[in-house]
Amino acid sequence: MTQAKTLNPTAATFKALKCKECGAEYELAASHVCEACFGPLEVTYDYNTLRRSVTRETIQSGPNSIWRYRSFLPVATENVIDVGTGMTPLVQANRLARRLGLKKLYIKNDAVNMPTLSFKDRVVSVALSRARELGFSTVSCASTGNLANSTAAIAAHAGLDCCVFIPSDLEAGKVLGTLIYSPTVMAVQGNYDQVNRLCCEVANTYGWGFVNINLRPYYSEGSKTLGYEVAEQLGWQLPDHIVAPLASGSLFTKIYKGFQEFIQVGLVEDKSVRFSGAQAEGCSPIAQAYKEGREFVKPVKPNTIAKSIAIGNPADGIYALEIARKTNGSIASVTDAEIIEGIKLLAETEGIFTETAGGTTIAVLKKLVEAGKIDPDETTVAYITGNGLKTQEAVQGYIGEPLTIEAKLDSFERALERSRTLERLDWQQVLV
Amino acid sequence: MAVKVLIPTPLQKFTNNQATLECDGSNIAELIESLEKSCPGIKSRLCDEQGQPRRFLNLYVNSEDIRFLDGTETPLKAGDEVSIVPAVAGG
Numbered sequence: 001m002t003q004a005k006t007l008n009p010t011a012a013t014f015k016a017l018k019c020k021e022c023g024a025e026y027e028l029a030a031s032h033v034c035e036a037c038f039g040p041l042e043v044t045y046d047y048n049t050l051r052r053s054v055t056r057e058t059i060q061s062g063p064n065s066i067w068r069y070r071s072f073l074p075v076a077t078e079n080v081i082d083v084g085t086g087m088t089p090l091v092q093a094n095r096l097a098r099r100l101g102l103k104k105l106y107i108k109n110d111a112v113n114m115p116t117l118s119f120k121d122r123v124v125s126v127a128l129s130r131a132r133e134l135g136f137s138t139v140s141c142a143s144t145g146n147l148a149n150s151t152a153a154i155a156a157h158a159g160l161d162c163c164v165f166i167p168s169d170l171e172a173g174k175v176l177g178t179l180i181y182s183p184t185v186m187a188v189q190g191n192y193d194q195v196n197r198l199c200c201e202v203a204n205t206y207g208w209g210f211v212n213i214n215l216r217p218y219y220s221e222g223s224k225t226l227g228y229e230v231a232e233q234l235g236w237q238l239p240d241h242i243v244a245p246l247a248s249g250s251l252f253t254k255i256y257k258g259f260q261e262f263i264q265v266g267l268v269e270d271k272s273v274r275f276s277g278a279q280a281e282g283c284s285p286i287a288q289a290y291k292e293g294r295e296f297v298k299p300v301k302p303n304t305i306a307k308s309i310a311i312g313n314p315a316d317g318i319y320a321l322e323i324a325r326k327t328n329g330s331i332a333s334v335t336d337a338e339i340i341e342g343i344k345l346l347a348e349t350e351g352i353f354t355e356t357a358g359g360t361t362i363a364v365l366k367k368l369v370e371a372g373k374i375d376p377d378e379t380t381v382a383y384i385t386g387n388g389l390k391t392q393e394a395v396q397g398y399i400g401e402p403l404t405i406e407a408k409l410d411s412f413e414r415a416l417e418r419s420r421t422l423e424r425l426d427w428q429q430v431l432v
Numbered sequence: 433m434a435v436k437v438l439i440p441t442p443l444q445k446f447t448n449n450q451a452t453l454e455c456d457g458s459n460i461a462e463l464i465e466s467l468e469k470s471c472p473g474i475k476s477r478l479c480d481e482q483g484q485p486r487r488f489l490n491l492y493v494n495s496e497d498i499r500f501l502d503g504t505e506t507p508l509k510a511g512d513e514v515s516i517v518p519a520v521a522g523g
Contacts, residue, residue: 021488033518035442036477038488040520142522196522197492197515204441204451213521220523248523296487299499313490313497315520 012076013049017041017217020319028074030134030209032216040315041217043074051265056236059267066122066225072261073126073225074218080129081158084114085121086225090233090381096349096362100369104379106239107346108230110386111354116153116177117387118146118308118355119251123222124154127211130218136209137161142199143212144192144247144308145174146386151211152181163208165195170307173390191302193313223251227258230381231268238262238271240378243365245357245385246277246286246331247309249320255383256323276329276373277320278364280306280356284333286317290324291331297321305336305394306356308386330373334363340398342366343388353388361385435463435508438515443478446471455514460491461504463514478516490517 017026021039032041054071062068066086089109097105110119124147131139138161141151148164155162162183166175167190178185188195203213211219231238238259244252256275262268279287282304289297297317302310314320324331334342339356342363347353354362365382368374388395403419405411434454439447447453455470457463464485468475480486484504491498492515498506508514 033442033488033520038442038477038486038518038520040488192522193497194495197490197495197517200440200517200521201438201515203521210521212523216521250523299497301500311523313519315523318487 012074013045013053013071014043014074014076015046016044018044030131030136030214032214043217043221045072045261047261047264050261054265054267056232056267059232066125066222066229069225069228072221072228072258074221075126075129076133079132081125081132081154083121083125083154083157085125086113087229088113090230091350091352093350093382096346099345099349100366101376102369102374102378102380103376106230106234106379106381107350107352108226108381108383109352110226111352111358111384111388115157116146116149117390118150119223119226119383119385120146120150121154122225123147123219124150124211126222127209127215127219128154128158128160131160131209131211131215132158134209134215136207138163138206138208139211140164140199140202140208141211141213142192142196144310145170145178145390146308147212148178148183148185149174149390152178152183152185155183156181165199165202167192167195167307171391171393173392174308177390192311193299193302196311196313220250220254223254224258224261226251226383227255228262230255231259231262234379236268238268238273239381240271241274241276241329241374241380242383243276243278243361243368243374243380244383245309245361246279246314246317246320247311247357248314249277249286249316249318251383251385252277252320253316253323256327273327274329274378275323275327276364276368277324277331278361279331279333280304280309280339280360281333281335282306283310283312285312286314286320287331287333289317289321295321304339304356305391306339306360308355308357308391309360330368332364332367332371334360334367338363338367340395343395344398346384347388352384354384355386355388355391356394357386358384358388359394434510436511436513437463437467438513438517440516440518442518443474443516446474446477457508459502459504459508460493460498460506460514463508464504488519490519491515492517 019034168187283302299313343359
Protein backbone atom coordinates (compact mmCIF):
# COMPACT_ATOMS: atom_id res chain seq x y z
CA MET A 1 0.00 0.00 0.00
CA THR A 2 1.30 3.40 -0.90
CA GLN A 3 0.79 6.52 1.11
CA ALA A 4 -0.19 9.89 -0.30
CA LYS A 5 1.45 12.96 1.16
CA THR A 6 1.15 16.64 0.42
CA LEU A 7 3.92 18.72 -1.04
CA ASN A 8 4.21 22.41 -0.43
CA PRO A 9 5.64 23.64 -3.68
CA THR A 10 7.39 26.97 -3.56
CA ALA A 11 8.10 27.62 -7.23
CA ALA A 12 4.84 26.10 -8.41
CA THR A 13 2.13 28.33 -9.82
CA PHE A 14 -0.72 26.13 -8.58
CA LYS A 15 -2.00 27.00 -5.16
CA ALA A 16 -4.87 24.94 -3.83
CA LEU A 17 -7.76 22.64 -4.58
CA LYS A 18 -11.05 24.54 -4.64
CA CYS A 19 -14.60 23.22 -4.71
CA LYS A 20 -16.35 24.23 -7.93
CA GLU A 21 -19.68 24.27 -6.11
CA CYS A 22 -19.18 25.93 -2.71
CA GLY A 23 -15.68 27.40 -3.04
CA ALA A 24 -14.18 25.57 -0.03
CA GLU A 25 -10.38 25.28 -0.35
CA TYR A 26 -8.21 22.27 0.38
CA GLU A 27 -4.52 21.44 0.43
CA LEU A 28 -2.92 19.96 -2.69
CA ALA A 29 -3.41 16.30 -1.71
CA ALA A 30 -4.82 13.26 -3.55
CA SER A 31 -8.44 14.24 -3.12
CA HIS A 32 -11.23 15.00 -5.55
CA VAL A 33 -14.42 15.64 -3.63
CA CYS A 34 -15.45 18.54 -1.39
CA GLU A 35 -16.03 17.28 2.14
CA ALA A 36 -18.79 19.81 2.68
CA CYS A 37 -20.97 19.39 -0.42
CA PHE A 38 -19.38 16.58 -2.53
CA GLY A 39 -18.74 19.03 -5.37
CA PRO A 40 -15.69 18.48 -7.60
CA LEU A 41 -12.35 19.96 -6.59
CA GLU A 42 -10.37 21.94 -9.12
CA VAL A 43 -6.78 23.22 -9.12
CA THR A 44 -6.33 26.99 -8.73
CA TYR A 45 -3.34 28.98 -9.97
CA ASP A 46 -1.64 32.27 -9.27
CA TYR A 47 -2.48 34.04 -12.53
CA ASN A 48 -0.59 37.21 -11.59
CA THR A 49 2.64 35.23 -11.41
CA LEU A 50 1.78 33.44 -14.66
CA ARG A 51 1.06 36.73 -16.41
CA ARG A 52 4.48 38.05 -15.40
CA SER A 53 6.50 34.93 -16.12
CA VAL A 54 4.97 33.30 -19.21
CA THR A 55 5.19 34.70 -22.73
CA ARG A 56 4.57 33.25 -26.19
CA GLU A 57 8.37 33.02 -26.54
CA THR A 58 8.91 31.08 -23.29
CA ILE A 59 6.26 28.62 -24.40
CA GLN A 60 7.68 28.27 -27.92
CA SER A 61 11.16 27.62 -26.55
CA GLY A 62 9.83 24.75 -24.42
CA PRO A 63 9.62 21.07 -25.36
CA ASN A 64 7.54 19.97 -28.36
CA SER A 65 4.97 18.37 -26.05
CA ILE A 66 2.30 19.35 -23.51
CA TRP A 67 5.13 20.26 -21.13
CA ARG A 68 5.74 23.53 -22.98
CA TYR A 69 2.69 24.62 -20.92
CA ARG A 70 4.09 23.28 -17.64
CA SER A 71 3.43 26.53 -15.75
CA PHE A 72 -0.29 25.95 -16.38
CA LEU A 73 -0.21 22.34 -15.19
CA PRO A 74 -0.39 21.07 -11.59
CA VAL A 75 3.07 19.60 -11.11
CA ALA A 76 5.54 20.97 -8.59
CA THR A 77 8.84 19.53 -9.76
CA GLU A 78 10.87 19.59 -12.97
CA ASN A 79 10.78 15.81 -13.02
CA VAL A 80 7.77 15.32 -15.29
CA ILE A 81 6.96 12.27 -17.42
CA ASP A 82 7.50 13.45 -20.99
CA VAL A 83 6.80 10.74 -23.57
CA GLY A 84 6.18 13.20 -26.37
CA THR A 85 2.54 13.69 -25.54
CA GLY A 86 0.72 16.54 -27.26
CA MET A 87 1.52 19.03 -30.04
CA THR A 88 -0.55 16.88 -32.38
CA PRO A 89 -1.38 18.24 -35.85
CA LEU A 90 -4.02 20.91 -36.36
CA VAL A 91 -5.05 20.00 -39.89
CA GLN A 92 -6.84 22.47 -42.14
CA ALA A 93 -9.66 20.26 -43.41
CA ASN A 94 -10.51 21.86 -46.74
CA ARG A 95 -12.11 18.84 -48.40
CA LEU A 96 -14.33 18.05 -45.41
CA ALA A 97 -15.15 21.76 -45.10
CA ARG A 98 -16.30 21.91 -48.73
CA ARG A 99 -18.36 18.76 -48.31
CA LEU A 100 -20.12 20.25 -45.27
CA GLY A 101 -20.40 23.80 -46.57
CA LEU A 102 -17.92 25.45 -44.19
CA LYS A 103 -15.14 27.85 -45.14
CA LYS A 104 -12.55 27.36 -42.41
CA LEU A 105 -12.52 24.03 -40.64
CA TYR A 106 -9.66 22.48 -38.68
CA ILE A 107 -9.25 19.02 -37.22
CA LYS A 108 -7.25 18.77 -33.99
CA ASN A 109 -5.92 15.29 -34.58
CA ASP A 110 -5.33 13.46 -31.29
CA ALA A 111 -5.82 10.18 -33.14
CA VAL A 112 -2.02 10.42 -33.47
CA ASN A 113 -1.25 11.53 -29.93
CA MET A 114 1.67 9.79 -28.23
CA PRO A 115 2.17 7.19 -26.89
CA THR A 116 -1.24 5.49 -27.18
CA LEU A 117 -3.14 7.39 -29.89
CA SER A 118 -5.78 9.24 -27.90
CA PHE A 119 -6.16 12.50 -25.97
CA LYS A 120 -5.95 10.47 -22.75
CA ASP A 121 -2.15 10.55 -23.00
CA ARG A 122 -2.39 14.24 -22.06
CA VAL A 123 -4.32 13.72 -18.84
CA VAL A 124 -2.36 10.62 -17.86
CA SER A 125 1.04 12.29 -18.38
CA VAL A 126 -0.06 14.98 -15.93
CA ALA A 127 -1.75 12.57 -13.49
CA LEU A 128 1.20 10.20 -13.24
CA SER A 129 3.72 13.04 -12.92
CA ARG A 130 1.65 14.31 -10.00
CA ALA A 131 1.12 10.78 -8.62
CA ARG A 132 4.89 10.38 -8.34
CA GLU A 133 5.17 13.71 -6.51
CA LEU A 134 2.48 12.61 -4.07
CA GLY A 135 4.36 9.39 -3.36
CA PHE A 136 2.17 6.80 -5.08
CA SER A 137 3.82 3.66 -6.40
CA THR A 138 0.64 2.04 -7.77
CA VAL A 139 -1.65 3.81 -10.23
CA SER A 140 -5.07 2.81 -11.45
CA CYS A 141 -8.12 3.98 -13.39
CA ALA A 142 -11.70 3.25 -14.39
CA SER A 143 -11.66 3.25 -18.16
CA THR A 144 -13.73 2.86 -21.32
CA GLY A 145 -10.54 1.70 -23.04
CA ASN A 146 -8.41 4.62 -24.15
CA LEU A 147 -7.58 5.64 -20.60
CA ALA A 148 -6.55 2.08 -19.73
CA ASN A 149 -4.19 2.02 -22.75
CA SER A 150 -2.65 5.29 -21.70
CA THR A 151 -2.36 4.61 -17.98
CA ALA A 152 -0.79 1.20 -18.58
CA ALA A 153 1.69 2.53 -21.16
CA ILE A 154 2.84 5.61 -19.28
CA ALA A 155 2.99 3.68 -15.97
CA ALA A 156 5.26 1.18 -17.72
CA HIS A 157 7.49 4.03 -18.91
CA ALA A 158 7.60 5.55 -15.43
CA GLY A 159 8.10 2.22 -13.64
CA LEU A 160 4.88 2.46 -11.65
CA ASP A 161 2.72 -0.54 -10.74
CA CYS A 162 -0.59 -0.44 -12.57
CA CYS A 163 -4.05 -1.97 -12.16
CA VAL A 164 -6.80 -0.89 -14.54
CA PHE A 165 -10.55 -1.53 -14.53
CA ILE A 166 -12.56 -1.76 -17.76
CA PRO A 167 -16.05 -2.94 -18.74
CA SER A 168 -15.74 -6.57 -19.92
CA ASP A 169 -17.37 -5.88 -23.34
CA LEU A 170 -14.73 -3.51 -24.75
CA GLU A 171 -13.36 -3.65 -28.29
CA ALA A 172 -10.56 -6.22 -28.72
CA GLY A 173 -8.04 -3.56 -29.80
CA LYS A 174 -8.52 -1.62 -26.60
CA VAL A 175 -8.08 -4.68 -24.40
CA LEU A 176 -4.97 -5.87 -26.27
CA GLY A 177 -3.62 -2.33 -26.29
CA THR A 178 -3.68 -2.41 -22.51
CA LEU A 179 -2.52 -5.99 -21.87
CA ILE A 180 0.65 -5.51 -23.91
CA TYR A 181 2.09 -3.26 -21.17
CA SER A 182 1.44 -6.02 -18.63
CA PRO A 183 -0.62 -4.24 -16.00
CA THR A 184 -3.25 -6.05 -13.91
CA VAL A 185 -6.49 -5.73 -15.91
CA MET A 186 -9.85 -6.16 -14.20
CA ALA A 187 -12.60 -6.70 -16.82
CA VAL A 188 -15.73 -5.87 -14.84
CA GLN A 189 -19.03 -7.45 -15.82
CA GLY A 190 -21.00 -4.25 -16.13
CA ASN A 191 -21.09 -0.88 -17.85
CA TYR A 192 -18.64 1.97 -17.31
CA ASP A 193 -20.73 3.58 -14.58
CA GLN A 194 -20.63 0.32 -12.64
CA VAL A 195 -16.86 0.09 -13.17
CA ASN A 196 -16.53 3.66 -11.96
CA ARG A 197 -18.57 2.99 -8.86
CA LEU A 198 -16.53 -0.09 -8.00
CA CYS A 199 -13.33 1.91 -8.43
CA CYS A 200 -14.61 4.62 -6.08
CA GLU A 201 -15.02 1.94 -3.44
CA VAL A 202 -11.58 0.48 -4.18
CA ALA A 203 -10.07 3.98 -4.04
CA ASN A 204 -11.62 4.38 -0.60
CA THR A 205 -9.85 1.34 0.78
CA TYR A 206 -6.59 0.90 -1.18
CA GLY A 207 -3.90 3.54 -1.16
CA TRP A 208 -3.63 3.71 -4.94
CA GLY A 209 -3.53 6.73 -7.19
CA PHE A 210 -6.64 6.47 -9.35
CA VAL A 211 -6.01 8.96 -12.12
CA ASN A 212 -9.69 9.77 -12.61
CA ILE A 213 -10.79 9.47 -8.99
CA ASN A 214 -8.50 10.73 -6.23
CA LEU A 215 -6.07 12.29 -8.73
CA ARG A 216 -8.87 13.67 -10.90
CA PRO A 217 -8.28 17.38 -10.13
CA TYR A 218 -4.71 17.06 -11.49
CA TYR A 219 -5.51 14.59 -14.26
CA SER A 220 -8.32 16.63 -15.79
CA GLU A 221 -6.08 19.71 -16.07
CA GLY A 222 -4.14 17.87 -18.79
CA SER A 223 -7.06 18.41 -21.18
CA LYS A 224 -6.46 22.17 -21.04
CA THR A 225 -3.51 21.58 -23.36
CA LEU A 226 -6.03 20.81 -26.15
CA GLY A 227 -7.13 24.42 -25.78
CA TYR A 228 -3.62 25.87 -25.51
CA GLU A 229 -2.32 24.01 -28.56
CA VAL A 230 -5.18 25.05 -30.81
CA ALA A 231 -4.68 28.69 -29.77
CA GLU A 232 -0.93 28.49 -30.42
CA GLN A 233 -1.33 26.57 -33.70
CA LEU A 234 -3.85 29.13 -34.98
CA GLY A 235 -1.13 31.76 -34.56
CA TRP A 236 -2.05 32.75 -30.98
CA GLN A 237 -5.70 33.26 -31.75
CA LEU A 238 -8.84 31.55 -30.56
CA PRO A 239 -11.24 29.89 -33.00
CA ASP A 240 -14.89 30.99 -33.32
CA HIS A 241 -16.46 27.62 -32.65
CA ILE A 242 -15.30 24.25 -31.35
CA VAL A 243 -16.99 20.86 -31.50
CA ALA A 244 -15.87 18.14 -29.09
CA PRO A 245 -17.22 14.80 -27.87
CA LEU A 246 -18.92 14.63 -24.46
CA ALA A 247 -18.44 11.62 -22.20
CA SER A 248 -18.00 12.82 -18.60
CA GLY A 249 -17.93 16.40 -19.90
CA SER A 250 -14.48 17.00 -18.40
CA LEU A 251 -12.58 17.48 -21.68
CA PHE A 252 -15.13 20.04 -22.86
CA THR A 253 -14.91 22.12 -19.67
CA LYS A 254 -11.11 22.00 -19.66
CA ILE A 255 -10.76 23.21 -23.27
CA TYR A 256 -12.90 26.13 -22.11
CA LYS A 257 -10.69 26.67 -19.06
CA GLY A 258 -7.59 26.55 -21.28
CA PHE A 259 -8.92 29.31 -23.57
CA GLN A 260 -9.98 31.43 -20.57
CA GLU A 261 -6.56 31.11 -18.93
CA PHE A 262 -4.76 32.19 -22.10
CA ILE A 263 -7.03 35.25 -22.25
CA GLN A 264 -6.50 35.97 -18.57
CA VAL A 265 -2.70 35.98 -18.75
CA GLY A 266 -2.67 37.96 -22.00
CA LEU A 267 -1.39 35.26 -24.38
CA VAL A 268 -4.37 35.67 -26.72
CA GLU A 269 -6.93 38.39 -27.30
CA ASP A 270 -10.25 38.06 -25.56
CA LYS A 271 -12.88 36.55 -27.80
CA SER A 272 -16.03 34.53 -27.29
CA VAL A 273 -15.74 30.97 -28.55
CA ARG A 274 -18.87 28.90 -29.10
CA PHE A 275 -18.73 25.42 -27.55
CA SER A 276 -20.73 22.58 -29.10
CA GLY A 277 -20.80 19.03 -27.74
CA ALA A 278 -21.35 15.65 -29.38
CA GLN A 279 -22.98 12.56 -27.89
CA ALA A 280 -24.15 9.22 -29.22
CA GLU A 281 -27.92 8.84 -29.12
CA GLY A 282 -27.55 5.57 -27.21
CA CYS A 283 -25.86 7.45 -24.36
CA SER A 284 -26.89 11.10 -24.47
CA PRO A 285 -27.80 12.29 -20.97
CA ILE A 286 -26.23 15.72 -21.53
CA ALA A 287 -27.77 16.20 -24.98
CA GLN A 288 -31.18 15.25 -23.55
CA ALA A 289 -30.85 17.77 -20.73
CA TYR A 290 -29.81 20.41 -23.28
CA LYS A 291 -32.75 19.64 -25.54
CA GLU A 292 -35.26 19.69 -22.69
CA GLY A 293 -33.85 22.87 -21.17
CA ARG A 294 -33.12 21.05 -17.90
CA GLU A 295 -30.60 22.23 -15.29
CA PHE A 296 -29.73 18.70 -14.21
CA VAL A 297 -28.47 15.61 -16.02
CA LYS A 298 -30.46 12.42 -15.51
CA PRO A 299 -28.28 9.31 -15.67
CA VAL A 300 -29.00 6.80 -18.45
CA LYS A 301 -27.93 3.23 -19.23
CA PRO A 302 -25.63 3.31 -22.26
CA ASN A 303 -26.38 1.37 -25.44
CA THR A 304 -24.17 2.51 -28.31
CA ILE A 305 -21.20 1.45 -30.42
CA ALA A 306 -19.43 4.61 -29.19
CA LYS A 307 -18.12 2.83 -26.12
CA SER A 308 -15.31 5.27 -25.41
CA ILE A 309 -17.87 7.99 -24.63
CA ALA A 310 -20.56 5.75 -23.12
CA ILE A 311 -20.81 7.32 -19.68
CA GLY A 312 -24.38 7.29 -18.47
CA ASN A 313 -23.73 9.31 -15.32
CA PRO A 314 -21.35 12.08 -16.42
CA ALA A 315 -19.49 13.77 -13.55
CA ASP A 316 -19.08 17.12 -15.33
CA GLY A 317 -22.34 16.94 -17.30
CA ILE A 318 -23.91 20.02 -15.71
CA TYR A 319 -20.78 22.08 -16.28
CA ALA A 320 -20.66 21.08 -19.96
CA LEU A 321 -24.33 22.05 -20.21
CA GLU A 322 -23.63 25.46 -18.68
CA ILE A 323 -20.73 26.15 -21.06
CA ALA A 324 -22.67 25.18 -24.19
CA ARG A 325 -25.53 27.46 -23.12
CA LYS A 326 -23.51 30.47 -22.09
CA THR A 327 -21.29 30.40 -25.20
CA ASN A 328 -24.29 30.08 -27.53
CA GLY A 329 -23.18 26.62 -28.67
CA SER A 330 -25.24 23.44 -28.95
CA ILE A 331 -25.26 19.85 -27.77
CA ALA A 332 -26.58 17.23 -30.16
CA SER A 333 -26.66 13.46 -30.48
CA VAL A 334 -26.39 11.14 -33.47
CA THR A 335 -27.33 7.52 -34.14
CA ASP A 336 -24.83 4.66 -34.41
CA ALA A 337 -25.39 4.61 -38.20
CA GLU A 338 -24.53 8.31 -38.40
CA ILE A 339 -21.42 7.68 -36.27
CA ILE A 340 -20.17 5.09 -38.78
CA GLU A 341 -20.87 7.53 -41.63
CA GLY A 342 -18.94 10.17 -39.66
CA ILE A 343 -15.91 7.89 -39.32
CA LYS A 344 -15.99 7.17 -43.07
CA LEU A 345 -16.52 10.80 -44.06
CA LEU A 346 -13.46 11.97 -42.10
CA ALA A 347 -11.37 9.13 -43.52
CA GLU A 348 -12.46 9.71 -47.13
CA THR A 349 -12.11 13.49 -47.10
CA GLU A 350 -9.12 14.05 -44.83
CA GLY A 351 -7.24 10.77 -44.54
CA ILE A 352 -7.82 10.56 -40.80
CA PHE A 353 -9.07 7.28 -39.34
CA THR A 354 -10.81 7.99 -36.05
CA GLU A 355 -12.65 5.81 -33.60
CA THR A 356 -16.33 5.98 -32.70
CA ALA A 357 -15.98 9.11 -30.51
CA GLY A 358 -14.47 10.95 -33.50
CA GLY A 359 -17.24 9.61 -35.74
CA THR A 360 -19.72 11.04 -33.25
CA THR A 361 -18.00 14.43 -33.37
CA ILE A 362 -17.95 14.56 -37.18
CA ALA A 363 -21.57 13.41 -37.44
CA VAL A 364 -22.66 16.08 -34.95
CA LEU A 365 -20.55 18.68 -36.78
CA LYS A 366 -22.43 17.79 -39.98
CA LYS A 367 -25.78 17.88 -38.21
CA LEU A 368 -25.10 21.30 -36.68
CA VAL A 369 -23.99 22.77 -40.01
CA GLU A 370 -27.12 21.41 -41.70
CA ALA A 371 -29.27 22.89 -38.94
CA GLY A 372 -27.64 26.30 -39.43
CA LYS A 373 -26.07 26.19 -35.97
CA ILE A 374 -22.53 26.67 -37.28
CA ASP A 375 -21.99 29.69 -39.50
CA PRO A 376 -19.99 28.83 -42.67
CA ASP A 377 -17.71 31.81 -41.97
CA GLU A 378 -16.81 30.70 -38.46
CA THR A 379 -13.31 29.32 -37.90
CA THR A 380 -14.34 25.95 -36.52
CA VAL A 381 -12.20 23.31 -34.81
CA ALA A 382 -13.39 19.72 -34.43
CA TYR A 383 -11.56 17.71 -31.77
CA ILE A 384 -10.74 14.16 -32.86
CA THR A 385 -9.76 12.37 -29.66
CA GLY A 386 -9.01 8.78 -30.62
CA ASN A 387 -7.75 6.37 -33.28
CA GLY A 388 -9.88 4.15 -35.50
CA LEU A 389 -7.49 1.19 -35.44
CA LYS A 390 -8.66 0.56 -31.87
CA THR A 391 -12.36 0.17 -32.74
CA GLN A 392 -12.22 -1.82 -35.98
CA GLU A 393 -15.37 -3.77 -35.03
CA ALA A 394 -17.41 -0.59 -35.45
CA VAL A 395 -16.77 -0.26 -39.20
CA GLN A 396 -16.38 -3.95 -40.07
CA GLY A 397 -18.95 -4.72 -42.76
CA TYR A 398 -19.44 -1.07 -43.70
CA ILE A 399 -16.30 -0.65 -45.79
CA GLY A 400 -15.07 -2.19 -49.04
CA GLU A 401 -13.10 -5.40 -49.49
CA PRO A 402 -9.80 -5.97 -51.26
CA LEU A 403 -9.99 -7.34 -54.83
CA THR A 404 -8.14 -10.64 -54.74
CA ILE A 405 -6.31 -11.25 -58.00
CA GLU A 406 -3.70 -13.54 -59.52
CA ALA A 407 -0.19 -12.19 -59.96
CA LYS A 408 -0.88 -11.55 -63.65
CA LEU A 409 -1.50 -8.34 -65.58
CA ASP A 410 -4.73 -9.52 -67.19
CA SER A 411 -6.17 -10.55 -63.84
CA PHE A 412 -5.41 -7.06 -62.54
CA GLU A 413 -7.02 -5.44 -65.60
CA ARG A 414 -10.19 -7.52 -65.32
CA ALA A 415 -10.49 -6.68 -61.63
CA LEU A 416 -9.90 -2.99 -62.31
CA GLU A 417 -12.61 -2.94 -64.99
CA ARG A 418 -14.99 -4.76 -62.61
CA SER A 419 -14.34 -2.29 -59.82
CA ARG A 420 -14.91 0.68 -62.15
CA THR A 421 -18.21 -0.79 -63.26
CA LEU A 422 -19.21 -1.26 -59.62
CA GLU A 423 -18.25 2.32 -58.90
CA ARG A 424 -20.42 3.52 -61.79
CA LEU A 425 -23.32 1.44 -60.49
CA ASP A 426 -22.77 2.97 -57.06
CA TRP A 427 -23.03 6.43 -58.54
CA GLN A 428 -26.16 5.50 -60.48
CA GLN A 429 -27.74 4.23 -57.28
CA VAL A 430 -26.90 7.49 -55.55
CA LEU A 431 -28.42 9.47 -58.43
CA VAL A 432 -31.62 7.40 -58.38
CA MET B 433 -34.94 -4.59 9.62
CA ALA B 434 -31.25 -4.08 9.14
CA VAL B 435 -29.82 -2.63 5.95
CA LYS B 436 -26.08 -2.46 5.31
CA VAL B 437 -24.83 1.03 4.42
CA LEU B 438 -21.45 1.68 2.75
CA ILE B 439 -19.99 5.01 3.86
CA PRO B 440 -17.47 6.86 1.67
CA THR B 441 -14.25 8.23 3.16
CA PRO B 442 -15.35 11.89 3.43
CA LEU B 443 -18.27 10.85 5.67
CA GLN B 444 -16.44 8.39 7.88
CA LYS B 445 -15.68 11.11 10.41
CA PHE B 446 -19.38 10.84 11.34
CA THR B 447 -19.19 7.07 11.75
CA ASN B 448 -16.10 6.67 13.95
CA ASN B 449 -14.17 5.80 10.80
CA GLN B 450 -16.45 2.86 10.07
CA ALA B 451 -16.78 2.11 6.34
CA THR B 452 -20.00 0.14 6.82
CA LEU B 453 -22.95 0.53 9.17
CA GLU B 454 -26.10 -1.42 9.91
CA CYS B 455 -29.14 0.81 9.81
CA ASP B 456 -32.96 0.72 9.73
CA GLY B 457 -35.53 2.20 7.39
CA SER B 458 -38.27 1.01 5.06
CA ASN B 459 -37.13 3.40 2.36
CA ILE B 460 -34.17 5.70 1.54
CA ALA B 461 -35.72 8.77 3.21
CA GLU B 462 -36.23 6.84 6.45
CA LEU B 463 -32.76 5.37 6.21
CA ILE B 464 -31.26 8.87 6.03
CA GLU B 465 -33.23 9.89 9.15
CA SER B 466 -32.05 6.79 10.96
CA LEU B 467 -28.44 7.48 9.91
CA GLU B 468 -28.78 10.99 11.31
CA LYS B 469 -29.92 9.55 14.67
CA SER B 470 -26.89 7.30 14.99
CA CYS B 471 -24.42 9.73 13.35
CA PRO B 472 -25.58 13.29 14.12
CA GLY B 473 -24.63 15.80 11.43
CA ILE B 474 -24.47 13.32 8.55
CA LYS B 475 -27.83 14.32 7.04
CA SER B 476 -26.77 17.88 6.26
CA ARG B 477 -23.86 16.42 4.33
CA LEU B 478 -25.99 13.95 2.43
CA CYS B 479 -28.84 16.31 1.64
CA ASP B 480 -29.21 19.88 0.42
CA GLU B 481 -31.34 22.59 2.06
CA GLN B 482 -34.48 21.09 0.49
CA GLY B 483 -33.73 17.74 2.09
CA GLN B 484 -32.94 16.07 -1.24
CA PRO B 485 -29.74 14.06 -1.76
CA ARG B 486 -27.03 16.39 -3.07
CA ARG B 487 -26.55 16.45 -6.82
CA PHE B 488 -22.97 15.21 -6.63
CA LEU B 489 -23.89 12.20 -4.54
CA ASN B 490 -25.03 8.85 -5.92
CA LEU B 491 -27.10 6.46 -3.80
CA TYR B 492 -27.36 2.84 -4.84
CA VAL B 493 -29.62 0.07 -3.53
CA ASN B 494 -28.02 -3.29 -4.32
CA SER B 495 -25.97 -1.65 -7.10
CA GLU B 496 -28.92 0.17 -8.72
CA ASP B 497 -28.89 3.98 -8.78
CA ILE B 498 -31.97 5.22 -6.88
CA ARG B 499 -32.65 7.61 -9.78
CA PHE B 500 -33.54 4.50 -11.80
CA LEU B 501 -35.74 3.32 -8.90
CA ASP B 502 -38.11 5.52 -6.84
CA GLY B 503 -35.60 8.11 -5.64
CA THR B 504 -35.81 8.67 -1.87
CA GLU B 505 -39.05 6.63 -1.85
CA THR B 506 -37.17 3.52 -3.01
CA PRO B 507 -38.25 0.73 -0.63
CA LEU B 508 -35.71 -1.21 1.42
CA LYS B 509 -35.88 -4.67 2.92
CA ALA B 510 -33.72 -6.55 5.41
CA GLY B 511 -30.38 -7.55 3.90
CA ASP B 512 -30.34 -4.80 1.26
CA GLU B 513 -27.07 -2.98 0.70
CA VAL B 514 -27.07 0.79 0.24
CA SER B 515 -23.93 2.49 -1.14
CA ILE B 516 -23.26 6.19 -0.82
CA VAL B 517 -20.80 7.19 -3.54
CA PRO B 518 -19.60 10.67 -4.48
CA ALA B 519 -20.50 11.21 -8.16
CA VAL B 520 -17.49 13.20 -9.20
CA ALA B 521 -15.28 10.56 -10.72
CA GLY B 522 -14.39 9.02 -14.00
CA GLY B 523 -14.26 10.19 -17.56
